[in-house]
Amino acid sequence: xxxxxxxxxxxxxxxxxxxxxxxxxxxxxxxxxxxxxxxxxxxxxxxxxxxxxxxxxxxxxxxxxxxxxxxxxxxxxxxxxxxxxxxxxxxxxxxxxxxxxxxxxxxxxxxxxxxxxxxxxxxxxxxxxxxxxxxxxxxxxxxxxxxxxxxxxxxxxxxxxxxxxxxxxxxxxxxxxxxxxxxxxxxxxxxxxxxxxxxxxxxxxxxxxxxxxxxxxxxxxxxxxxxxxxxxxxxxxxxxxxxxxxxxxxxxxxx
Amino acid sequence: xxxxxxxxxxxxxxxxxxxxxxxxxxxxxxxxxxxxxxxxxxxxxxxxxxxxxxxxxxxxxxxxxxxxxxxxxxxxxxxxxxxxxxxxxxxxxxxxxxxxxxxxxxxxxxxxxxxxxxxxxxxxxxxxxxxxxxxxxxxxxxxxx
Numbered sequence: 001x002x003x004x005x006x007x008x009x010x011x012x013x014x015x016x017x018x019x020x021x022x023x024x025x026x027x028x029x030x031x032x033x034x035x036x037x038x039x040x041x042x043x044x045x046x047x048x049x050x051x052x053x054x055x056x057x058x059x060x061x062x063x064x065x066x067x068x069x070x071x072x073x074x075x076x077x078x079x080x081x082x083x084x085x086x087x088x089x090x091x092x093x094x095x096x097x098x099x100x101x102x103x104x105x106x107x108x109x110x111x112x113x114x115x116x117x118x119x120x121x122x123x124x125x126x127x128x129x130x131x132x133x134x135x136x137x138x139x140x141x142x143x144x145x146x147x148x149x150x151x152x153x154x155x156x157x158x159x160x161x162x163x164x165x166x167x168x169x170x171x172x173x174x175x176x177x178x179x180x181x182x183x184x185x186x187x188x189x190x191x192x193x194x195x196x197x198x199x200x201x202x203x204x205x206x207x208x209x210x211x212x213x214x215x216x217x218x219x220x221x222x223x224x225x226x227x228x229x230x231x232x233x234x235x236x237x238x239x240x241x242x243x244x245x246x247x248x249x250x251x252x253x254x255x
Numbered sequence: 256x257x258x259x260x261x262x263x264x265x266x267x268x269x270x271x272x273x274x275x276x277x278x279x280x281x282x283x284x285x286x287x288x289x290x291x292x293x294x295x296x297x298x299x300x301x302x303x304x305x306x307x308x309x310x311x312x313x314x315x316x317x318x319x320x321x322x323x324x325x326x327x328x329x330x331x332x333x334x335x336x337x338x339x340x341x342x343x344x345x346x347x348x349x350x351x352x353x354x355x356x357x358x359x360x361x362x363x364x365x366x367x368x369x370x371x372x373x374x375x376x377x378x379x380x381x382x383x384x385x386x387x388x389x390x391x392x393x394x395x396x397x398x399x400x
Binding site for chain 2: 096106113117148151153155171240
């Protein structure tokens with residue numbers, strides 16, 4: 001018996017083999033949910049993951065509202081009314097504040113912030129339509145608690161997602177919908193591949209050494225279990241909340 | 256200096272794509288304006304005027320909450336990165352219905368010499384609005400969305 005037997009879930013940014021989304025998909029599926037694996041790219045990895053968990057892969061660009069509306073409609077017609085949505089797709093760049101390009105700004109805002117709004121509002125509308133007390137979980141970041149140099153746009157979008165999540169929590173409560181966010185710290189996902197710390201093994205070692213728990217990055221499944229908490233009946237009384245899953249990175253000592 | 260954040264107030268479920276896009280255009284111009292201002296500059300002050308809903312939700316004010324939150328982290332990252340250029344970056348939080356005089360007074364302080372040691376700060380000029388429990392029921396909506 002899983003805690004999410006019979007539930008229909010949708011996870012964006014879900015396909016890449018090292019991503020947080022994959023960990024969320026696996027944990028939701030392990031609790032019995034039927035999962036729509038959504039990604040704008042990595043189709044082969046997405047198909048393989050969907051096959052592994054008995055779900056379905058859907059290509060979609062979260063920054064395009066038309067595609068998101070169509071996605072929600074297709075998933076509901078294939079799998080049933082949505083119960084759980086994990087809005088997880090994200091991108092990042094590392095640029096000094098004065099050298100941030102317009103293109104980078106637009107890309108990060110489109111995926112991380114507009115994408116969160118598109119997925120959040122489209123799925124909330126679907127849940128209201130079907131009368132289901134659904135659960136929406138955003139992936140924000142430890143950036144909502146502290147600034148990181150060279151990542152202004154990324155951090156700002158995540159703070160925006162935090163505010164969006166809280167606004168949705170207040171307004172959707174009368175419909176029984178709970179809205180929360182998870183805060184990953186270090187994950188060796190594809191998103192972080194271009195980061196200066198990942199590029200330099202010594203830097204990475206130094207950064208990981210500041211993590212109180214076992215000085216290691218998160219396994220994406222550890223983020224997935226936080227989503228399961230919010231999505232299951234364990235999270236019935238929890239909305240507008242933030243669950244940081246970072247091994248203590250934020251409270252750890254910086255050097 | 257940019258703000259205060261102005262965005263369409265509406266129940267979340269009724270927000271239109273055009274409302275969202277207008278809000279994004281506003282935060283884009285504030286962000287890129289600060290970037291351009293800081294390029295090659297020694298000494299300076301960046302002040303964003305955020306929104307009452309940015310720190311704690313108010314039903315009907317999702318868009319200004321998102322924009323204010325976005326600019327708050329923008330200011331704090333800028334504060335970290337621009338310190339070596341002698342540029343400070345701070346945030347003023349107005350009341351739900353902004354009092355221009357109260358906001359201007361804090362902005363005046365933040366751009367003054369007295370505030371040279373203040374950066375990355377979020378200062379409420381809201382008559383205490385942010386410390387009260389006013390999010391439900393919303394003063395903006397007649398009934399639950």
